[in-house]
Amino acid sequence: MPNNGMGTLLKTPTGISGLDEITNGGFPKGRPVLICGSAGCGKTLFAAQFLVKGITAYDEPGVFMSFEESPSDLTQNFESLGFDFEKLKAEKKLRIDHVRIERSEIEETGEYDLEGIFIRLNYAIDSIGAKRVVLDTIESIFSGMENMTLLRSEIRRLFTWLKEKGVTAIITGERGESSLTRQGLEEYVSDCVILLDFRVIEQIATRRLRIVKYRGSTHGTNEYPFLIDESGISVLPVTSLKLDYKSSTEIISTGLPALDKSFSTGGVYRASSILITGNAGTSKTILAAHFAMSSCKRKESTLFFSFEESPDQLVRNMATIGIDFEQAIQEKMLLIQASRPSLQGLELHLMVLNKLLEELKPRTVIIDPISSLITIGNTNEVRAMLVRLMDTLKKKQVNALFTSLTYDGQSEYNNSTVDAVSSLADTWIDLKNEERNYERVRSLLIVKSRGMAHSNNRHDFIITGKGIQFTTSNKK
Amino acid sequence: MKENTTDVVIIEDKLELTLYISGMSQKSMEAIRNIKWLCDKHLKDAFELEIIDIYKNPKLALEQHIVFSPSLLKKLPLPKRTLVGTLSDTEKVLKSLGITTEK
Known part of the structure; x- marks a missing residue:
């Protein structure tokens, strides 16, 4: 496990090539990380790669809790990237839980909590000994619900719970108009926030990543370009390479x-x-x-x-x-x-x-x-x-x-x-x-x-x- | 839904209800109290109520797609409905369960 040199904050390798360099070793171990960005910027892929590489490269089982796509859609979408969800599921290294909420069937009749989510997560984590968790995109739970204040405090509780559970979690969030995420989740995830961006400059599309916040750790502060190709996401750190190469005399x-x-x-x-x-x-x-x-x-x-x-x-x-x-x-x-x-x-x-x-x-x-x-x-x-x-x-x-x-x-x-x-x-x-x-x-x-x-x-x-x-x- | 002019209830079929609660939490207890009162008052024997603690049956929470707690599922008669919360909004609960009352 790479250490940031001071021995204070343990890190979890991200599984995204280039990102460990920028973050000095990866995400904060056992803490939630917020990945935000507009639609189509690669959030789900980012999260999926974190899980899959966690399993294949670091032997850390993972739970994917999807609030949007169904397990079969996810499996299909990531097949082309060589992420074999079915195989990992069969090996009991991966669990996918699709949180499907039928708005039309739901009536709010008083105060409630999100214990259902807590219990399902807990069950999924414990059943495979998961070390990594993805919540994609938890904010969609808000849509169609009346009691926002209650949901907010429940989500705050969920993040605290994840921390206590000791899993490294990625929470994805859609970019809001005036805040990083629609529901202001960045207020609750205080440890590490990463912003993904997709824009077109002079007709050329570029994807960029920026670490907005990383408490207790040094990190690169630039905008780093990243690519999505047939092997997933790779971040290209601009300046992290050091001047320490050997010089030949030949x-x-x-x-x-x-x-x-x-x-x-x-x-x-x-x-x-x-x-x-x-x-x-x-x-x-x-x-x-x-x-x-x-x-x-x-x-x-x-x-x-x-x-x-x-x-x-x-x-x-x-x-x-x-x-x-x-x-x-x-x-x-x-x-x-x-x-x-x-x-x-x-x-x-x-x-x-x-x-x-x-x-x-x-x-x-x-x-x-x-x-x-x-x-x-x-x-x-x-x-x-x-x-x-x-x-x-x-x-x-x-x-x-x-x-x-x-x-x-x-x-x-x-x-x-x-x-x-x-x-x-x-x-x-x-x-x-x-x-x-x-x-x-x-x-x-x-x-x-x-x-x-x-x-x-x-x-x-x-x-x-x-x-x-x-x-x-x-x-x- | 059948309109009826008699005093208390009425519904065509027996109501099949499942209440998912999470342990002995205040909200769970409140929901149990509310649904019991409501059923006794309006449904007499025309209901079946099952109460499930998702702490004890996490797998069921997964299979039944429980997100919110407490959640009352109406399986029959169709359409299926999910009533989340403490069920303290009696009017809304009755309406959602398809129970019409006439004064």
Whole structure:
């Protein structure tokens, strides 16, 4: 059980990837947690995942008390996410209790309490030794009832009871107009409140999560993007990754022997990140392709993200300058993943990348160009995503190369992507294609390279049938 | 529902009632007192009343979908009704049970 370091508050892992990082270990153990948000924001899924992962990953049986959906609906809805409710029920790890209230049959004839709920919950918890409980959505109990004051005090009593029972409970609530939940449940759940949000910014739908309150524990205070995909909810913490990755001293080739010589080390460090900037048509992709090939030659799996060209086109174009992507693909050393940047939100791009990182475990990742991503988000978001991406790659000891398009008239020092990436990149190479004496000359300059001496000259180069060839001699 | 002009009651069928209570709570006791008084006064023998303590039968609470306590279920005659609370609103109770009284 992760501890927050002070040994004061015990935590229960949430089962939602990324959320434990933000909450420093999970939800407060044995206390109720309120999850609120508008309709369709993923509350029920959130709760279901908490229960199912609790059973499958932490061996903590759970009770799902549904006030809305019937057990068969729930079972069906979560089947696609690989949550096998029937199996868990049969194994006596899960109990689903559907609280069905037929409004039309009910008459209020005096004071009452919610003992029915208490008893059913108690019975369900005790019958399987549940450690986790979900109440989804208890507020619906209010609809059609007259005595709100009475219900409120009963719900308050229920939360206290849950605490005494020592179960970690998720209570979902629909977002109200002026309060977090319609019935102001946040007043009663004082330990941990999480707000889910679903909104569309510039036509791209994004889901976000924020920890509104977490008594007795430090937690991330940002809005964190989260995704719902075929494996459930995952939260992507923007800033929780720490600067504690190991640094390799191994040197790898850039794929161009002449360029390697420009570095005092004879190449770049493994798991470092390289940024290549330049205007359109300055051979950024070619340089990236050389880097990819050098990785393939070392028999290291390589992942090439192309946001501008289709895999086919990239293979064809590189073949004309003697870079044989075709063979590398056949040998399963290279995978080209092409997609339009605007097709998905930023987070989904990152998610796809993370997935591929998990599946393929590539040693080298190329993103060409990273500047296209800027078209789909605001600068802050892109920057946050890039930081996260670079940290992830570093942590996994992956060599990374990003290209970034700069525009004419715009200095490379005054470009938002470059601005975001350059300070993070270990090596920065700038490419130019300029007119000199009635001739266009391509050139390359190492702007910076951390931890090594490097050439300060601009090197001219031409593109031949064998790729990039330097025309000026390399002085060290 | 049949209109009747005679003094006390009247209903076509025997009433089948189940009162779910939670232990000896004040509300439970009040509900028992109220329903007994009401049945004696208006129904004479035309009813069957079962009282179930859900503390002792939690499984029944689950099967019968009991949420509120006390809850009086009218199984017969149809339509089914659930009367929640202490049953102190006599008029409402009578109406919900389909009992018409004429002065």
